[in-house]
Amino acid sequence: MSGTTTFTMIKPDAVKANNIGPILKMINEAGFRIKAMKYTQLTKEKAGGFYAVHAERPFYGELVDFMSSGPIVAAILEKENAVEDFRKLIGATNPAEAAEGTIRKAYATSIGENAVHGSDSDENAEIEGSYFFGMTERF
Numbered sequence: 001m002s003g004t005t006t007f008t009m010i011k012p013d014a015v016k017a018n019n020i021g022p023i024l025k026m027i028n029e030a031g032f033r034i035k036a037m038k039y040t041q042l043t044k045e046k047a048g049g050f051y052a053v054h055a056e057r058p059f060y061g062e063l064v065d066f067m068s069s070g071p072i073v074a075a076i077l078e079k080e081n082a083v084e085d086f087r088k089l090i091g092a093t094n095p096a097e098a099a100e101g102t103i104r105k106a107y108a109t110s111i112g113e114n115a116v117h118g119s120d121s122d123e124n125a126e127i128e129g130s131y132f133f134g135m136t137e138r139f
């Protein structure tokens with residue numbers, strides 16, 4: 001059993017396709033509560049910093065360009081076993097491999113434009129959440 005907090009972004013492809021509402025509905029219906037939420041756009045610098053762990057990957061430039069290409073929604077979510085349960089809800093990184101009923105199966109179009117991000121550990125959930133929200137913005 002992991003901690004009770006995770007972090008998500010609804011990515012520019014899903015915002016552009018007008019899917020913020022349906023994605024938040026899936027998140028709520030899966031039992032997550034929204035503790036903080038922000039509609040914003042990343043600069044290239046901020047997107048690059050967020051994904052710094054992927055800096056050596058061949059897709060890093062594409063990832064940074066895409067993530068700064070339009071508005072996103074960043075949110076801190078709460079639920080028991082949050083990280084693991086949220087990764088189950090979003091599905092595989094590649095939507096072609098995402099299970100039926102997952103957010104990426106429903107809304108992702110490619111491995112790069114895959115609708116949502118979800119933290120992969122409790123430690124990263126804390127780091128990623130604090131990238132967008134100060135302690136006084138979490139409820």
Ligand code: CMP
Nearest residue numbers: 059062063093111112113114116117118
């Ligand atoms: P995310 O869960 O936000 O974390 C890292 C992101 O890198 C991932 O989702 C994908 O959107 C992106 N990514 C991973 N592999 C590739 C790839 N082969 N080509 C382009 N983008 C990728």
